[in-house]
Amino acid sequence: MEAQFHRELEDRIDRFADRKEIIIIRGPRQSGKSTLLRIIGSKIAGRKSSFDLDILSDRMALEQSPIEFVKGLGEGKLTLFLDEIQRMANGGEKLKIIYDNLSDVKVFATGSSSLQIKSNILNYLVGRALVFELFTLSFSEFLMAKDSRAYNAFKERNRSLLEFFKSGSDITKPFLSDALSDLLKEYMIFGGYPEVVKSNDRDTKIALLKNIVSTHMDKDVISFFRVGETQSFANFSKAVSFNTANQFSLASISREIGISYSRASEYANILINTYIMALIRPFHRNLVTEIKKEPKLYFMDLGFRNSLMDNFSEFDNRDDKGKIAENFVFRELITLGFDVKYWRTTSKGEVDFVIKNNEELIPVEVKFGGGTPGKSLHSFIDTYKPKKAVIVTKDEFKRQEIGNTIVYWLPIFYL
Numbered sequence: 001m002e003a004q005f006h007r008e009l010e011d012r013i014d015r016f017a018d019r020k021e022i023i024i025i026r027g028p029r030q031s032g033k034s035t036l037l038r039i040i041g042s043k044i045a046g047r048k049s050s051f052d053l054d055i056l057s058d059r060m061a062l063e064q065s066p067i068e069f070v071k072g073l074g075e076g077k078l079t080l081f082l083d084e085i086q087r088m089a090n091g092g093e094k095l096k097i098i099y100d101n102l103s104d105v106k107v108f109a110t111g112s113s114s115l116q117i118k119s120n121i122l123n124y125l126v127g128r129a130l131v132f133e134l135f136t137l138s139f140s141e142f143l144m145a146k147d148s149r150a151y152n153a154f155k156e157r158n159r160s161l162l163e164f165f166k167s168g169s170d171i172t173k174p175f176l177s178d179a180l181s182d183l184l185k186e187y188m189i190f191g192g193y194p195e196v197v198k199s200n201d202r203d204t205k206i207a208l209l210k211n212i213v214s215t216h217m218d219k220d221v222i223s224f225f226r227v228g229e230t231q232s233f234a235n236f237s238k239a240v241s242f243n244t245a246n247q248f249s250l251a252s253i254s255r256e257i258g259i260s261y262s263r264a265s266e267y268a269n270i271l272i273n274t275y276i277m278a279l280i281r282p283f284h285r286n287l288v289t290e291i292k293k294e295p296k297l298y299f300m301d302l303g304f305r306n307s308l309m310d311n312f313s314e315f316d317n318r319d320d321k322g323k324i325a326e327n328f329v330f331r332e333l334i335t336l337g338f339d340v341k342y343w344r345t346t347s348k349g350e351v352d353f354v355i356k357n358n359e360e361l362i363p364v365e366v367k368f369g370g371g372t373p374g375k376s377l378h379s380f381i382d383t384y385k386p387k388k389a390v391i392v393t394k395d396e397f398k399r400q401e402i403g404n405t406i407v408y409w410l411p412i413f414y415l
Helices: 008-015 033-042 056-064 066-069 093-100 114-124 139-146 149-169 180-191 195-197 201-222 230-241 250-257 261-273 287-292 302-309 321-335 373-385
Strands: 022-026 045-050 077-085 105-111 127-133 278-279 296-299 340-344 349-357 361-368 387-393 399-404 404-410
Touching: 008 022, 008 033, 022 114, 033 045, 033 077, 033 105, 033 349, 033 399, 045 056, 045 149, 045 296, 056 066, 056 387, 066 093, 066 349, 093 105, 093 127, 105 114, 114 127, 139 149, 139 180, 139 321, 149 180, 149 349, 149 387, 180 302, 180 321, 195 201, 195 261, 201 302, 230 261, 230 302, 250 261, 250 404, 261 278, 278 321, 296 302, 296 321, 302 321, 321 349, 321 361, 361 373, 373 387, 373 399
Parallel strands: 022 105, 022 127, 045 077, 077 105, 361 387, 387 404
Antiparallel strands: 278 296, 340 349, 349 361, 399 404
């Protein structure tokens, strides 16, 4: 039997399984969306039908006459599962027809392109759909799959951090086991694609990641987005992988690899809308000023990023440990549901992340090599007077106060 991972999103979706709204799960290819649909389906009683819309025959039958197609599946209440909904022409219009005309049909759908789902699907389904995002495994889910004791140790620390964000309560002192440390390093090199996590063999992990990158090129870049210059796109993707945790300048990258600015912009949009990379904007009270500043670049899965670089060196031997650690913190913060930005001054001082807990600002600085709080963090604290701040370290734990701000230095595994 195929190994399955518990996904934290499953619990959230279960609460809406009996409602009429269409459930749409979007995220990168091979992140486990189809598996999650099967798990959800196994808990639903009654008639069920599933279709993969990457398959032309399934797609065409549903496109031509959605009502007749569904009625042909039989009478009575039906749960319909549709994989890769963005592949269907006028998919949003077809789902709206099913929703408005067939009251005894509940639809679950998945998709791998946020842009296509937003423009071609969701625009037709206002008030009719609930959207969830499934990324590759978070560190929490990764630990749950790998080592229950390490997972329990992590969750205790993680809950303590979240309670600090919420109420300012003291954070539990750490106990870092060798197992947790080793698993963290594995995750930061190979990431959280389920098929990769299942394997315990290094060479197999590398082969699987390279296949995932190749599949992304074949199915999304060539087939779906109709990009003909695949080598040019591959060069762009590799170039951005070396810019992880840096400010993202399309102009400089386009010059570096010899393509036009407009082509570079097209390629960036593909990577963003297929959940490969993400850009975060600078925090600023003046939103006009904020929009004019360059975003920072991160990858949604570090295994994908390292595969683009063709660098799977052991974590402790890498020159880019700091960038990997910062990318890891970014991914965990968005997984926890925070709106993440960064802060940069005109004098180039920078705080890596600024998150909001309700309306409260919390700066999060990544100092994997240790040291002292930088001038930038002091400047942010002087300017915005936050009640709390966090400095993420390799293994250092301490509590201090800067003015009226409580600052915790925390090992990275708290996230």
